[in-house]
Amino acid sequence: DGGITQSPKYLFRKEGQNVTLSCEQNLNHDAMYWYRQDPGQGLRLIYYSQIVNDFQKGDIAEGYSVSREKKESFPLTVTSAQKNPTAFYLCASSINGGNYGYTFGSGTRLTVV
Amino acid sequence: AQTVTQSQPEMSVQEAETVTLSCTYDTSESDYYLFWYKQPPSRQMILVIRQEAYKQQNATENRFSVNFQKAAKSFSLKISDSQLGDAAMYFCAYPPGGGADGLTFGKGTHLIIQP
Numbered sequence: 369d370g371g372i373t374q375s376p377k378y379l380f381r382k383e384g385q386n387v388t389l390s391c392e393q394n395l396n397h398d399a400m401y402w403y404r405q406d407p408g409q410g411l412r413l414i415y416y417s418q419i420v421n422d423f424q425k426g427d428i429a430e431g432y433s434v435s436r437e438k439k440e441s442f443p444l445t446v447t448s449a450q451k452n453p454t455a456f457y458l459c460a461s462s463i464n465g466g467n468y469g470y471t472f473g474s475g476t477r478l479t480v481v
Numbered sequence: 482a483q484t485v486t487q488s489q490p491e492m493s494v495q496e497a498e499t500v501t502l503s504c505t506y507d508t509s510e511s512d513y514y515l516f517w518y519k520q521p522p523s524r525q526m527i528l529v530i531r532q533e534a535y536k537q538q539n540a541t542e543n544r545f546s547v548n549f550q551k552a553a554k555s556f557s558l559k560i561s562d563s564q565l566g567d568a569a570m571y572f573c574a575y576p577p578g579g580g581a582d583g584l585t586f587g588k589g590t591h592l593i594i595q596p
Binding site: 399401408409410411412413416418424426456458460462466467468469470472474475 | 490514516523524525526528531572576579580581582583584586587588589
């Protein structure tokens with residue numbers, strides 16, 4: 369079955385460390401997105417990519433980095449510069465600009481310890 | 482900037498009753514789409530229903546329907562015959578510029594189903 373796989377489901381990070389969240393899709397979608405979800409805040413866009421080797425900052429990109437070397441993969445790195453990284457992270461993909469909606473992964477819960 | 486507003490942080494409904502969740506949005510575009518997503522306790526985001534702004538007819542998917550008022554920029558979700566499995570967070574979403582640059586989400590409504 370086609371879908372989006374996010375791993376790991378739970379991730380713990382020590383302060384000052386970088387950590388990378390994985391997102392893989394086999395839907396042949398061109399566009400991929402990373403969202404952050406905090407209680408009472410809805411979903412906020414971190415980064416997005418419409419094509420391989422190209423990506424753009426979203427509303428809250430500071431402290432994060434991404435790469436898009438393959439169509440299927442869009443990993444997100446949470447750097448030590450991110451002041452409050454504890455959150456739930458969702459990866460999504462879309463076809464044809466997103467007018468048919470986005471398909472989401474099951475998310476990664478990141479906790480700083 | 483486009484915004485999406487959900488004014489009800491939490492709603493409660495008796496099982497088998499009908500409930501309506503509100504959403505308003507701000508846009509200067511004339512042709513666009515609108516979405517309602519459901520996020521159950523598993524936290525998987527599930528597309529519930531999609532509305533095309535140029536269509537007069539309100540979208541319907543089984544027990545879920547929308548009341549789309551384009552002039553008022555209102556997009557409410559009606560859930561009929563509520564079931565325990567409908568308990569979840571519900572998010573209204575709008576794709577500025579067609580959605581290639583990301584969906585804008587409301588802050589969500591937590592729906593509680595009373596047995």
